[in-house]
Amino acid sequence: MFELRNITAGYDTGTVLRDVSLTVPDNATVALLGPNGAGKTTLLRVASGLLKPYSGQILVDGVDVTGAAPHQLARKGVIHVPEGRGIFPSLTVADNVLLQSPPGRYRQGLAIATSTFPRLGERARQIAGTMSGGEQQMLALSHAYVGNPHVVLLDEVSMGLAPKIVEEIFEYLTDLGRRGVAQLLVEQYVGQALRMADFVYILDRGRISFAGEPGEISEETIMNSYLGSLSS
Numbered sequence: 585m586f587e588l589r590n591i592t593a594g595y596d597t598g599t600v601l602r603d604v605s606l607t608v609p610d611n612a613t614v615a616l617l618g619p620n621g622a623g624k625t626t627l628l629r630v631a632s633g634l635l636k637p638y639s640g641q642i643l644v645d646g647v648d649v650t651g652a653a654p655h656q657l658a659r660k661g662v663i664h665v666p667e668g669r670g671i672f673p674s675l676t677v678a679d680n681v682l683l684q685s686p687p688g689r690y691r692q693g694l695a696i697a698t699s700t701f702p703r704l705g706e707r708a709r710q711i712a713g714t715m716s717g718g719e720q721q722m723l724a725l726s727h728a729y730v731g732n733p734h735v736v737l738l739d740e741v742s743m744g745l746a747p748k749i750v751e752e753i754f755e756y757l758t759d760l761g762r763r764g765v766a767q768l769l770v771e772q773y774v775g776q777a778l779r780m781a782d783f784v785y786i787l788d789r790g791r792i793s794f795a796g797e798p799g800e801i802s803e804e805t806i807m808n809s810y811l812g813s814l815s816s
């Protein structure tokens with residue numbers, strides 16, 4: 585289980601998150617939704633150790649890991665897929681997988697990457713930066729699952745991709761969820777996120793305004809809450 589407890593955090597410019605608590609149970613997919621600027625990316629940055637919170641705690645299976653560096657959290661299985669594509673564009677697909685695989689597990693890493701996204705197998709020798717945006721995102725996502733993650737933090741992985749590719753990527757994430765990989769998903773496609781998620785949190789101006797199951801809230805209510813938040 586992955587937990588954020590009473591997190592308050594921000595930047596030199598001011599506090600962004602106020603007393604935010606959120607739990608990602610084992611085997612669960614949790615959607616974190618909210619209007620632009622609510623603090624979703626900031627919350628993922630705190631969760632992955634990139635940004636130290638002013639107060640509050642981060643716990644992995646009940647162990648306090650607050651203050652741990654990103655690579656230390658990654659070693660504990662907290663894997664962050666940041667906005668944009670986290671790949672090495674000048675290297676081949678195969679070399680990208682090699683760099684991201686745990687020591688001695690390259691073959692297994694390549695097998696996982698190519699069995700989940702056969703297109704990556706076909707393109708193993710291609711320079712990653714010359715692939716389409718969707719294929720690059722598949723490569724970025726495959727990295728996240730190569731090393732047996734405890735929880736994967738996904739920041740708008742559908743951003744800027746064609747609807748057909750977004751569908752493919754959601755199918756992949758749904759499948760990983762079914763296989764028991766815990767996921768914390770920040771998404772602009774509210775309907776897709778609700779269909780996939782076991783639990784939903786809505787962040788509004790740095791505070792949790794809703795926490796519950798997808799059946800307890802409709803896409804329409806969420807979209808209206810975004811409009812209300814942005815206009816007030």
Ligand SMILES: Nc1ncnc2c1ncn2[C@@H]1O[C@H](COP(=O)(O)OP(=O)(O)OP(=O)(O)O)[C@@H](O)[C@H]1O
Nearest residue numbers: 595596597600618619620621622623624625626627
């Ligand atoms: N590095 C930074 N330095 C200063 N302020 C920042 C920084 N990153 C984000 N902010 C501010 O923190 C607030 C929350 O931003 P954040 O990116 O976390 O929101 P978000 O919910 O992910 O938004 P979006 O959906 O638009 O990506 C915004 O007011 C933003 O301007």
